[in-house]
Amino acid sequence: MLDRDLAELFGVPVKRLNERVKRNSGRFPDDFMFQLTLEEGKAVLLSRSQIATMNRGSNLKYRPFAFTEHGTVMLANVLRSRVAVRASIQVVRAFVHLRQMLATNEGLARKIEALERKVGKHDADLQSVLSVLQKLLQQPATAKRPIGFVSPGKK
Numbered sequence: 001m002l003d004r005d006l007a008e009l010f011g012v013p014v015k016r017l018n019e020r021v022k023r024n025s026g027r028f029p030d031d032f033m034f035q036l037t038l039e040e041g042k043a044v045l046l047s048r049s050q051i052a053t054m055n056r057g058s059n060l061k062y063r064p065f066a067f068t069e070h071g072t073v074m075l076a077n078v079l080r081s082r083v084a085v086r087a088s089i090q091v092v093r094a095f096v097h098l099r100q101m102l103a104t105n106e107g108l109a110r111k112i113e114a115l116e117r118k119v120g121k122h123d124a125d126l127q128s129v130l131s132v133l134q135k136l137l138q139q140p141a142t143a144k145r146p147i148g149f150v151s152p153g154k155k
Contacts, residue, residue, distance in 0.1 A: 002066055002067075003017055003064050003067070010079050010084045011081045011082070012084075020075075021033065021075070023078075028074060033065055034066055036065075037063060045060065073091050
């Protein structure tokens, strides 16, 4: 997002936003924020408007800053407006909630792993039972006894 959009979102003038960024430059590495050229900034502003001309006073005089999502979160931490403070609080709450979800999932993962170990042991036990049954099925059949009454002399 561009600096002017974030300034509007956080309820501060663009000048103050850029001032805070420059005073806290160590908090904004290259993957959090970068600066557009004047031509790029003008192209972005013109691409937003359906009318080819800009409103009076909308001309770019300075190279705009563009912020990534990480830069936007950091910006909320360095600004002092009510909206920025609320945004920072929401980010902290989101991370706490995420940590709680991961802890819950970690416990669940341990339970599943324990179940897998139990099932794995049962699989080995079942495999040994099956092999014994197969051996019994493969043993040669014994001679059949005749059905019915057999006299003692014919045995």
